[in-house]
Amino acid sequence: MGAGERAVLHAALPDLPFGNGTFDAVTANFVVNHVADPRAAVRELARVVRPGGRLALTIWTSRTPDWSRLVAEAFGAAGVVPLPDQRLGPELDFPRSVEGLGALVSSADLAPVVRTELPMRWTVGVDALWGGIAGGVGVAGRTFLAQTPAVRAAAEARFGRARSPSRSTACCPCRPRPPTSSPWPDRLRRQRRARAPRADRARGRP
Numbered sequence: 001m002g003a004g005e006r007a008v009l010h011a012a013l014p015d016l017p018f019g020n021g022t023f024d025a026v027t028a029n030f031v032v033n034h035v036a037d038p039r040a041a042v043r044e045l046a047r048v049v050r051p052g053g054r055l056a057l058t059i060w061t062s063r064t065p066d067w068s069r070l071v072a073e074a075f076g077a078a079g080v081v082p083l084p085d086q087r088l089g090p091e092l093d094f095p096r097s098v099e100g101l102g103a104l105v106s107s108a109d110l111a112p113v114v115r116t117e118l119p120m121r122w123t124v125g126v127d128a129l130w131g132g133i134a135g136g137v138g139v140a141g142r143t144f145l146a147q148t149p150a151v152r153a154a155a156e157a158r159f160g161r162a163r164s165p166s167r168s169t170a171c172c173p174c175r176p177r178p179p180t181s182s183p184w185p186d187r188l189r190r191q192r193r194a195r196a197p198r199a200d201r202a203r204g205r206p
Helices: 038-047 067-078 098-107 126-134 138-145 149-162 183-190
Strands: 023-029 049-060 110-117 122-125 169-172 197-204
Touching: 023 038, 038 049, 038 098, 049 098, 067 126, 067 138, 067 149, 098 110, 122 126, 126 138, 126 149, 138 149
Parallel strands: 023 049
Antiparallel strands: 049 197, 110 197, 122 169
16 A cells, blocks of 8 residues: 555454454444444453553443434324344443443453543434434344335324424433333333443553
């Protein structure tokens, strides 16, 4: 490659095509909460960082986002059938929290040096939100596509009726929300979609 050129490689954890200690720093934003084996993934990320290097991780916490309530209203009214529980087994999973991520990092023989919660307010247009769901994005999207055509049409119609000028956007502030009687917020909570990411930076041990 010429000066200034960069290579883009496609790979998947926990098998990266790099030698031990290849990088001074590695980042994995919202990665380890989407892999089949989080501990193996973090060990592999640690492997490719040089001794004394830096590994920065972010995850979603286990809180329920506000937008899930809007989706829950439409899904509940349309009779959407939830998918089977897709959580990892207890031998693979880890708590979605600062402490849980810190323990995950420590299990890969890394020394956490900064652990903190990063508040974030995410605002999305309602049309864009529904477009992602209708396209199969996330747990809500996969659930939507698994329904019969009649139920999908009913959910979309209910979602459209739920819209109003005051609900033209869906926000994800950083405070917990009270539970509702619908099973959907709890389903989405257990799939670990959240308002505030957590960050954990770690130093590789020599």
